[in-house]
Amino acid sequence: xxxxxxxxxxxxxxDIVKARIxxxxxxxxxxxxxxxxxxxxADIIAIRHCDAVFAYMENSNPGGQGLCAEVxxxxxxxxxxxxxDETPHRYMALTRGMADIWFDNLEAGIExxxxxxxxxxxxxx
Numbered sequence: 001x002x003x004x005x006x007x008x009x010x011x012x013x014x015d016i017v018k019a020r021i022x023x024x025x026x027x028x029x030x031x032x033x034x035x036x037x038x039x040x041x042a043d044i045i046a047i048r049h050c051d052a053v054f055a056y057m058e059n060s061n062p063g064g065q066g067l068c069a070e071v072x073x074x075x076x077x078x079x080x081x082x083x084x085d086e087t088p089h090r091y092m093a094l095t096r097g098m099a100d101i102w103f104d105n106l107e108a109g110i111e112x113x114x115x116x117x118x119x120x121x122x123x124x125x
Contacts, residue, residue, distance in 0.1 A: 001120060002026065003113070004047050006070040007056035013106065017054060020110050022117035026050065047073055052080035054113065056106060057095070059086050068095045075099070084109035 005014045005027035018025045026046055033039035043066075047053060053074040057064050064087070074081050075098040083099035084106050085092050096102040103109045 001051045001117075002049065004043075004050040004053045004070070004074070005056070006053055006067050006074075008058055008061040011058060011060060013056055013058065016106070017056075017110060017113075021054075021113040022121075023052075023113070025054075043070065044073065047079070048077065050074075050079065052082065054109065055081065055083045055095075055099075056109070057083070057085045057087050057092060058106070061087070064089075064092070064095075068092075071095050071098050082109055082112060 001023045003021070003023045003025045005017060005025050007013065009029055014025070014027050014029060028039060028043050031039065031042045033042055047070060053070060055067050055071050057067055061067070071081055071083060081099045083096055083102040084104070085096055085102060086105060101112065103112065
């Protein structure tokens with residue numbers, strides 16, 4: 001299974017997730033593009049080629065518009081969407097509603113993905 005990591009670009013949370021979940025992970029930091037005219041299409045293509053999206057809306061994310069767009073796009077494609085929302089923003093309710101499952105902290109989201117990996121491998125949860 002291939003998972004697209006959606007969320008803030010500066011805190012390094014992607015490295016934590018990549019080290020712990022049993023799936024191939026890709027995200028916007030991986031392509032190295034900085035011009036939105038290039039990275040937006042690259043992100044859309046990456047989402048299209050993934051099986052799932054793991055979206056992390058951390059408190060330090062200044063807006064989350066990109067995350068919301070990526071979640072909506074993935075949900076529209078029928079991808080599995082896992083959202084972790086650590087913000088108090090009411091506008092995130094729509095994004096959480098598009099998710100297959102959502103959590104309010106990163107550790108819970110990671111634990112879910114680990115359990116999903118075990119399930120897909122046929123191991124006992």
